[in-house]
Amino acid sequence: MNRRPLPFALITALPVLVAGLLHAGTTPPPTPTPEPVVEKPAGPSTASIVRVNSTNQAFNFTRPWVKRPPYTRRGIGVILEGGRVLVTSELVGNQSYVELENPVTFEKSTADVVRVDYEANLALIKPQDDAFLASAIAATLAPTAAVGDTIEILQIEPNGSAARTPGVITTISVANYPADGIGLLTYKLSVPLQFRDNSFTVPAFLDGQLAGILMRYDARSQTAELIPSPVISAFLERAKTEPYQSFPRAGIAFSPTRDPQFRRYLGMNGEKNGVYVASVQHGSAAAKIGVKKGDVLLEVGGFPLDQDGNYENPQFGKIPFGHIIATENLPGGTLPIKILRDGELLDFDLPLEPRDPTAVISESFIMDRQPRYYVLGGIIFQELSRPFLREWGSDWKSEAPQRLVFLDEFQDELPPNRGKIVFLNQVLPADLTLGYEQIGPIVVERINDRPIRRLEDVAEAVKSPIDGFHKIEFDSDPKVIFLDASLVEATADELRQAYDLPALNNL
Amino acid sequence: MRRLSSCFALLAFVTAIACQSAQGAPDEVRRSLVRIQAVAQNPDYAVPWNTGQVIQGVGAGFVIEGNRIMTNAHVVSNARFIALTKEGDPNPYPAKVLHIAHDCDLAILEPINPAFFDGMTALPFRDALPAIESTVMVYGYPIGGERLSVTRGIVSRIDFQEYSHSGADAHLVIQIDAAINPGNSGGPVMQDGKVVGVAFQGYSGDVAQSTGYMIPTSVALRFLRDIEDGQYDNYVDLALTYYPLFNPAARAALGLQQDGLGVMVGTVFGGGSADGIVKSGDVIVALDGNPVASDGTVKMDGSDLAMSEIVERKFKGEKVDLKVIRDGQPLDLTVALNEPFPFTLYANAYDVRPRYVLFAGLLFQPLDQNFLSSARIENQRTRYYFDHFLADNLYKERPEIVILSNILSDPVNAYAAEFRQGIVDTINGESIKKLDDVAAAFAKPAEYYVIEFLGASRPLVLEAEAVTASRDRILTRYGVRADANLKP
Numbered sequence: 001m002n003r004r005p006l007p008f009a010l011i012t013a014l015p016v017l018v019a020g021l022l023h024a025g026t027t028p029p030p031t032p033t034p035e036p037v038v039e040k041p042a043g044p045s046t047a048s049i050v051r052v053n054s055t056n057q058a059f060n061f062t063r064p065w066v067k068r069p070p071y072t073r074r075g076i077g078v079i080l081e082g083g084r085v086l087v088t089s090e091l092v093g094n095q096s097y098v099e100l101e102n103p104v105t106f107e108k109s110t111a112d113v114v115r116v117d118y119e120a121n122l123a124l125i126k127p128q129d130d131a132f133l134a135s136a137i138a139a140t141l142a143p144t145a146a147v148g149d150t151i152e153i154l155q156i157e158p159n160g161s162a163a164r165t166p167g168v169i170t171t172i173s174v175a176n177y178p179a180d181g182i183g184l185l186t187y188k189l190s191v192p193l194q195f196r197d198n199s200f201t202v203p204a205f206l207d208g209q210l211a212g213i214l215m216r217y218d219a220r221s222q223t224a225e226l227i228p229s230p231v232i233s234a235f236l237e238r239a240k241t242e243p244y245q246s247f248p249r250a251g252i253a254f255s256p257t258r259d260p261q262f263r264r265y266l267g268m269n270g271e272k273n274g275v276y277v278a279s280v281q282h283g284s285a286a287a288k289i290g291v292k293k294g295d296v297l298l299e300v301g302g303f304p305l306d307q308d309g310n311y312e313n314p315q316f317g318k319i320p321f322g323h324i325i326a327t328e329n330l331p332g333g334t335l336p337i338k339i340l341r342d343g344e345l346l347d348f349d350l351p352l353e354p355r356d357p358t359a360v361i362s363e364s365f366i367m368d369r370q371p372r373y374y375v376l377g378g379i380i381f382q383e384l385s386r387p388f389l390r391e392w393g394s395d396w397k398s399e400a401p402q403r404l405v406f407l408d409e410f411q412d413e414l415p416p417n418r419g420k421i422v423f424l425n426q427v428l429p430a431d432l433t434l435g436y437e438q439i440g441p442i443v444v445e446r447i448n449d450r451p452i453r454r455l456e457d458v459a460e461a462v463k464s465p466i467d468g469f470h471k472i473e474f475d476s477d478p479k480v481i482f483l484d485a486s487l488v489e490a491t492a493d494e495l496r497q498a499y500d501l502p503a504l505n506n507l
Numbered sequence: 508m509r510r511l512s513s514c515f516a517l518l519a520f521v522t523a524i525a526c527q528s529a530q531g532a533p534d535e536v537r538r539s540l541v542r543i544q545a546v547a548q549n550p551d552y553a554v555p556w557n558t559g560q561v562i563q564g565v566g567a568g569f570v571i572e573g574n575r576i577m578t579n580a581h582v583v584s585n586a587r588f589i590a591l592t593k594e595g596d597p598n599p600y601p602a603k604v605l606h607i608a609h610d611c612d613l614a615i616l617e618p619i620n621p622a623f624f625d626g627m628t629a630l631p632f633r634d635a636l637p638a639i640e641s642t643v644m645v646y647g648y649p650i651g652g653e654r655l656s657v658t659r660g661i662v663s664r665i666d667f668q669e670y671s672h673s674g675a676d677a678h679l680v681i682q683i684d685a686a687i688n689p690g691n692s693g694g695p696v697m698q699d700g701k702v703v704g705v706a707f708q709g710y711s712g713d714v715a716q717s718t719g720y721m722i723p724t725s726v727a728l729r730f731l732r733d734i735e736d737g738q739y740d741n742y743v744d745l746a747l748t749y750y751p752l753f754n755p756a757a758r759a760a761l762g763l764q765q766d767g768l769g770v771m772v773g774t775v776f777g778g779g780s781a782d783g784i785v786k787s788g789d790v791i792v793a794l795d796g797n798p799v800a801s802d803g804t805v806k807m808d809g810s811d812l813a814m815s816e817i818v819e820r821k822f823k824g825e826k827v828d829l830k831v832i833r834d835g836q837p838l839d840l841t842v843a844l845n846e847p848f849p850f851t852l853y854a855n856a857y858d859v860r861p862r863y864v865l866f867a868g869l870l871f872q873p874l875d876q877n878f879l880s881s882a883r884i885e886n887q888r889t890r891y892y893f894d895h896f897l898a899d900n901l902y903k904e905r906p907e908i909v910i911l912s913n914i915l916s917d918p919v920n921a922y923a924a925e926f927r928q929g930i931v932d933t934i935n936g937e938s939i940k941k942l943d944d945v946a947a948a949f950a951k952p953a954e955y956y957v958i959e960f961l962g963a964s965r966p967l968v969l970e971a972e973a974v975t976a977s978r979d980r981i982l983t984r985y986g987v988r989a990d991a992n993l994k995p
Contacts (some may be wrong), residue, residue: 255964259922265955265968278964397887406891410962435753469760476898477773478750479787482760 024452033444046162048139048210049154049203049307051101052077052087052111056094061388063426063451064371065502070096075201076156078210081138083130086232088213089123090178091200093367100127104160107132115239118367119182119246119354121215121227122235140227142209144315145187151204151211151225153224156454166223167191167204174320175225178215179365183322184247184419187212187226193219234327245331246354251284252277252291257307264381266296268341274298274340275309281360282416285351291339298345299338300324325352352464361411361418364387374458374505376470377488378428379436381444381458384408384421401441419453424474428499432487446473455507462488536697539630540655541568541576542592542648543616543693543888544599547585553882553913555861555872558987561587567647567694568616569702575601576616577691577727579625581672583616586855591618593627594655606734609857610742612672612707612722613730632724633701636808637662637681645685645706645719647694648925660719668720668811671708674876676742678819679812680720687719721977729820736972740823743844746779747772747816749791752801761790762835768792769832770803770814777900780844786833793830794818798890810840818844822907849902852876852893859995864945866956867974868915868981869923871931871945882912886928888962907941911960915985919969919977926967929960946991 052075060066073092077085077100085100092098098111109127116123127133145151147169155163167189175186175444189204202214204226212226238245254275257263277295280287293298298304300321310318324411329335334349357363363385371388374381382388384404392400397409407414407421424440427433444452447461448471462470465485473480496504543566550559566582568591576591583589583604590599600623607614618624637643645658660683668680683696687709696704704721733739733831749770752758763769769790776783785791792798794817797805804811818827821844829840856877864871872878874893884890889910894903909931914923931939934948948955956974959966982990 165689253964255925259968261919261955261970261973262922262965262968265957266755276965298664402891402894405887409887413962432754432756434755435751435757469756471760477748477770479773480771482754484756484759487756 002170044207045137046154046156046160047102047135047137048079049103049156050077050079050133050136051103051156052085052091052201053099053101054087054092054095054200055097056092057096059366059369059387060391061369061371061382061385062391064373064382064506066202073200074200076154076203077125077201078139078203078213079133079136080124080236083133083136084114084124084126085111085133086210086213087123087125087201088215088227089118091123091366092116092123092125093118095368096364098125100125100132102132103156106160115244116368117235117238117244117246118179118365119177120184120230120231120235121177121179124236124239139203139205139210141233142206142211143229145172145206145211145228146316147172149206149211150189151187151189151195151206153189153202153203153204153214155193155199165191165193167193170223172228172316172319174322177227183320183326185228185231185316185319185323185327186215187228189224189226190222191224192222193217193224231327234330237330242487247326248329248331248352249284249355250286250291250325250350251355252286252297253279253281254297254309256309256450257296263307266340268296268340273304273306274412275305275307279412281355281412284355285353286379289348289350290350291337292341294341295420296339296340296369297321298340299336300350301328301335301337325350326333361414361421362408370506372455373425373505374455374507375428375501376458376462377483378430378433378499379472379483380425380428380440381422381455382425384423384443388425392498403443404441407443420455422452422455422458424472428495430491430495430498432484432491436481439481442471443475445475447471459505459507516614519854531945532699533700533882535628535700536569536646536695537594537655538626538628539570540594540646540694541570541578541616542653542697543568543576543578543582543587543602544590544592544940545583546588547583549585550859550861550877552861552872552878555863555870555992556865559585565648565651566692567690567706569597569646569693570624570627570629571632571702571731574617574621574624574629575605576618577705578614578616579672579705579722579893580607580612580614580857581707582693583607583614584609584672589616591616591623593623595626603640606730606739608730608733608741609673610670610676610854611678611726611730612670613705613727615780630695630697630702631700632728633698633703634724634728636665636723636725636810637698637703639663639665641698643683643685643703643721644697645683645687645691645694645721646697647691647706649686649688649690651690656691658685658791660717663718665723665810665812667815674855675850677922678726678742679723679816681723683719683721684717686717691719702727707758716831725816725820729822731823741846743780743818743821743823743825743846744850745785745818745827745842745844746776746850747781747785748774749803751803752790761832763790763832767801768798769801770799772831774898776849776897777903778849781842783839784842785829785831788833789838790832791829792837793828795828817862849897849906852896852902852908856995860992862942862992862995863940863990864949864980864991864993865915865981865987866945867969867977868917868920868985869911870913870915871942872912873908874912874930878912884928889930890930892930892961905940909945910940910944911958915981915987917977917981917984919973919981923967926958926960926963929963931958932961933959934955941992946993 055070055072057067057070075091077087100109100111109129109132111125114124114126149169150166153165157163168192169187171188174183204211212228215227216225255278274296301324301492309320311321313319329352333352337348337350339346366387389396389400424442426440427436429437437502449463470483470485546563548559548561549556568576568578571577589602591602592599602616602618605615605617663684664682667677670676687706691706694706695702706721709719749772752769769792772789775785799814805814826841828841831838899927911926937948956969
């Protein structure tokens with residue numbers, strides 16, 4: 001089992017890179033006081049960037065009371081107005097300690113994460129010492145970009161000077177971000193970066209303005225993916241309000257309607273394009289207004305969709321419609337959508353709301369908090385989540401217990417009131433669990449005749465043993481086991497000490 | 508369990524084995540041993556209308572009473588031609604399979620010309636398990652040689668183990684330390700002039716050395732008794748899972764004495780022998796009067812054997828008496844034994860032809876162990892469905908898993924690739940429970956054929972007109988001999 005923290009990057013093992021070629025003769029730009037009015041800065045300034053070192057500790061989902069060994073990720077943050085520094089959330093995910101480092105003077109300041117959005121892979125941090133960024137120049141965002149534009153990737157050499165690598169935007173589209181299955185606008189670049197050191201945030205500039213920050217780099221094909229300025233600016237806009245609301249989602253999975261036989265069957269003739277609704281997530285915005293599997297989504301926000309779900313964006317051309325919902329609008333309010341159902345045209349107002357990560361049956365990521373667990377006489381109960389399954393390594397889909405993989409993968413097919421999936425992860429063998437050593441991971445259905453829909457139910461159910469025994473029932477073999485309730489209580493301290501558990505539960 | 512190599516194929520085994528000259532073999536063994544040469548044709552599940560590859564193999568057999576020859580099923584599976592030779596006679600004698608039991612890897616052959624038996628003697632069976640550490644002799648034609656070979660070994664272990672020929676059956680097996688190699692298969696293992704087993708499988712040298720396996724006479728004699736009525740009825744099973752009961756709290760909660768007896772029933776498979784009689788949570792304390800220890804063993808033939816052995820020795824239609832404790836109360840139950848059909852999904856099947864339906868270039872096949880010999884399932888849902896077919900009682904609603912196994916590309920199916928390996932749920936609203944349902948649904952006239960796959964994002968829609976127009980084009984272009992085979 002791979003017990004190392006798993007990088008999010010999908011293309012290469014790690015988005016490891018930093019420091020391109022330092023061109024001979026290139027001197028770091030001087031950092032004079034900026035001119036009062038800058039129409040269009042000539043080039044990005046190192047006065048707008050700062051090194052960020054983040055020491056992170058992921059939790060161990062197979063032994064949920066344990067933090068893994070700390071590891072340090074480095075990146076280059078972009079200084080924004082208000083003394084805030086923008087980085088990817090991957091850089092500071094599960095952080096234990098974050099510091100800023102001046103690239104020239106090597107002065108350091110401890111920093112706090114003030115806002116993080118793992119879906120958008122963005123975070124804002126702030127130095128504890130307000131004066132630390134006093135001489136910095138806040139970067140401005142490039143409002144847009146186009147395919148063919150040359151973008152400059154800014155990295156820092158060990159001596160503090162700037163390393164600039166030009167790259168060309170090849171594609172602008174919606175692509176999946178590291179957090180599973182979440183699509184947002186992405187710029188794809190062709191750029192020959194070399195990597196020598198981990199860098200989980202590298203800024204890219206267009207005519208001196210921030211065009212995006214690097215999310216992934218594939219060294220073999222020399223292509224990079226950027227979180228582009230429209231997503232960054234949407235994040236900054238959302239960051240202004242409390243409580244923070246992430247990017248809105250419709251909660252629809254769709255299928256293209258390219259197949260002409262399928263189009264004719266659906267009664268889609270002539271100009272009517274659109275996509276086939278394949279599934280609707282429980283509790284999602286689309287579910288709330290009654291969008292159903294089998295509907296054909298024709299228009300979103302007044303834009304007609306083509307057979308693959310693209311619309312004509314005035315800035316970027318043909319891109320998937322998810323961009324309108326997620327990025328072009330703030331949460332709250334609604335967006336008109338048009339649907340073809342049984343040959344009939346229907347109009348709906350789609351509420352713009354972010355998905356509720358706690359409403360899902362199996363969460364796709366869990367950051368900055370300890371996994372929940374409950375230990376009963378050596379039996380460890382947990383709630384199913386994808387980070388748990390990912391403990392089986394990159395091939396977790398075939399390596400992890402297949403039943404749990406299936407429940408995670410197809411959770412939208414479970415009844416909406418299913419609640420969480422509580423499972424027995426493993427047994428810490430003790431006298432009272434004799435014969436149960438090999439059990440797990442296995443899904444728990446009932447404890448002491450009470451249905452288990454979340455971990456709190458376990459804590460509640462064990463208060464009422466049946467005739468002095470805890471009866472634990474599973475959805476598959478061995479179906480049922482028993483524990484002596486008084487023995488569980490009497491040996492709790494002994495167990496905690498024997499296995500050196502800091503606590504017998506975390507709810 | 509794939510580590511067990513079936514001994515049929517003539518692999519290039521060069522492991523040195525202790526061979527001694529056959530000159531020393533007792534006369535009655537030499538006058539009973541048969542060298543079997545079989546030509547088999549194995550079907551091709553990837554291209555099911557094709558005739559399969561023809562392969563040749565060598566095994567051993569021996570004459571038993573009634574002028575019959577016993578060998579392993581795997582020696583003569585899928586055979587198209589069988590020839591027998593015996594010591595001291597250069598002539599090959601064509602033969603046919605009289606009975607074959609794939610679930611216990613045994614077969615009975617009969618030469619076409621009864622003159623084959625002239626001068627031959629039948630070997631008697633010893634109706635008991637040989638003692639651990641006792642010496643046995645193995646006879647056969649390892650690695651394909653023309654002359655009889657003898658190896659000597661001792662009985663190392665007697666235990667339940669998978670029979671790799673079917674891959675889904677486990678019966679009693681005797682492990683010996685004589686090497687058993689391809690060509691030994693079907694040969695007699697002798698002790699004191701009597702057959703104590705039939706050599707049948709072993710590990711390849713890189714897994715374990717000096718481990719050979721033989722089928723004990725309890726299994727061989729059961730097979731002979733089963734076929735007394737002229738047909739083989741397969742093994743019977745209770746079709747349930749059970750778990751040891753060591754835990755004192757579990758024993759107390761279930762109202763049991765701390766007497767070391769009883770196992771708890773986990774799953775009772777629907778449609779199996781015990782369905783509706785035994786319940787999940789019952790504690791089995793005795794089978795046919797034999798006390799069941801809490802690790803699931805019974806005392807038989809002087810050793811602790813898995814309690815299944817009691818059922819193993821019974822026949823279809825026979826009964827087994829169970830003493831169980833249900834809700835703290837003792838209860839006597841009787842189960843009439845029959846063959847649990849769904850298990851065969853996980854067994855290699857032989858002497859059958861691949862079944863399929865080809866429609867609009869879309870190939871539909873039942874997903875079973877034979878299909879998996881030619882394909883790897885990448886589709887996560889399909890893989891789960893297959894793996895949990897029994898455990899989740901999925902076979903109750905769908906006795907056969909029919910999948911879209913392949914696509915012969917044509918304009919009519921140009922957008923079907925996303926459905927590959929999907930499980931067919933319905934066709935035009937008709938629920939698909941087996942391959943025949945697919946053929947029946949496509950045979951009905953319709954404007955559109957709408958195929959719903961389990962969990963697919965959309966239905967696959969085919970226009971009847973386009974399908975009709977594509978039929979001959981596809982059959983010709985891909986050399987398909989028939990667009991369906993529904994008979995095994």
